[in-house]
Amino acid sequence: MFKCVICKSELIEYSGIATCTFCGAKEEADYICPNGHYQCEDCRLATQSEIIERVCLNTKSKNPVDIVNLIMKHASFNAYGAEHHELAAPAILSALKNLGYVNLTAARIKGAMKRGSNIPYGSCGSTGACGASISAGIAISMFTKSNYLKDRERSLTIKTVSKALMKLTDLGGPRCCKFSTYAGIESAWNVLINDLGLNLEPLNIVCDFQDELPDCKKEKCPYYKK
Ligand SMILES: [Zn+2]
Ligand SMILES: [Zn+2]
Numbered sequence: 001m002f003k004c005v006i007c008k009s010e011l012i013e014y015s016g017i018a019t020c021t022f023c024g025a026k027e028e029a030d031y032i033c034p035n036g037h038y039q040c041e042d043c044r045l046a047t048q049s050e051i052i053e054r055v056c057l058n059t060k061s062k063n064p065v066d067i068v069n070l071i072m073k074h075a076s077f078n079a080y081g082a083e084h085h086e087l088a089a090p091a092i093l094s095a096l097k098n099l100g101y102v103n104l105t106a107a108r109i110k111g112a113m114k115r116g117s118n119i120p121y122g123s124c125g126s127t128g129a130c131g132a133s134i135s136a137g138i139a140i141s142m143f144t145k146s147n148y149l150k151d152r153e154r155s156l157t158i159k160t161v162s163k164a165l166m167k168l169t170d171l172g173g174p175r176c177c178k179f180s181t182y183a184g185i186e187s188a189w190n191v192l193i194n195d196l197g198l199n200l201e202p203l204n205i206v207c208d209f210q211d212e213l214p215d216c217k218k219e220k221c222p223y224y225k226k
Pocket of ligand 1: 004005006007008009033034035036037
C-alpha cells in the first residue's frame with residue numbers, strides 16, 4: 001500500500017478533485033491521504049530544486065519552519081545532503097512575502113537557491129561554514145540588499161551566519177542538516193526581529209524528523225521534544 005509522504009498514513013481510494021499539499025494545484029485524484037494530504041503529479045516527480053521552488057512560490061504560510069518541514073518531507077529530500085544548502089533562504093523569503101515584507105518572484109526564489117547551490121556536501125566539516133547556515137545569511141543578504149561594499153547590511157548578513165554557526169558549534173557533531181536548517185532560520189528570524197525591527201511572531205521550533213534520523217542527538221538537541 002502507498003503511504004502519505006507527509007503523515008505516513010495509508011492512502012485511501014478516492015475519486016474527485018484534490019488539492020496538492022505542496023503546491024496548491026488542484027487535480028483529479030485516485031488516492032488521497034485520510035488526513036487530506038495530496039501530492040500532485042508534478043510535485044511527485046519534482047527534483048529537490050523543483051520542489052523547493054514549487055512550494056516557496058505557492059505557499060501561503062507565514063512560518064519558515066512550516067515551509068521547510070513540508071519541503072524536507074518530499075521524497076527527493078534525503079535525511080542529510082547538500083539540498084539543504086538551497087532551502088532556508090527561499091523559505092524565509094517566502095514567509096516574509098506572505099507577511100507583506102517583500103515581493104518575491106520565481107526568479108528571486110531561483111536566485112536565493114542558486115547562491116547556496118555551489119556549497120559542497122560536508123562543508124561544515126571541511127570548511128567550517130555549514131551550507132544551511134549560509135542559506136540563512138543569503139535570506140538576510142537579499143532582504144537587506146547587502147553586498148561586500150555595504151556596512152550594516154553586510155554585518156547583519158555575517159551576524160546571521162555566525163550566530164547560526166555558533167549554534168552548530170554548541171550542539172556538536174556529527175552533522176545534522178535538519179538542525180542546521182532550523183538553527184539558520186532561528187538566527188535569521190532573530191536578526192529580523194531584533195536588528196531590523198520586524199514585527200514577527202517568535203518561532204517555536206520542534207523537529208519534525210526526530211528519531212527518524214540515523215544521527216539524531218535526541219535530548220541533547222534543543223529542537224528535540226517528546
Ligand atoms: Zn497524510
Ligand atoms: Zn503539487
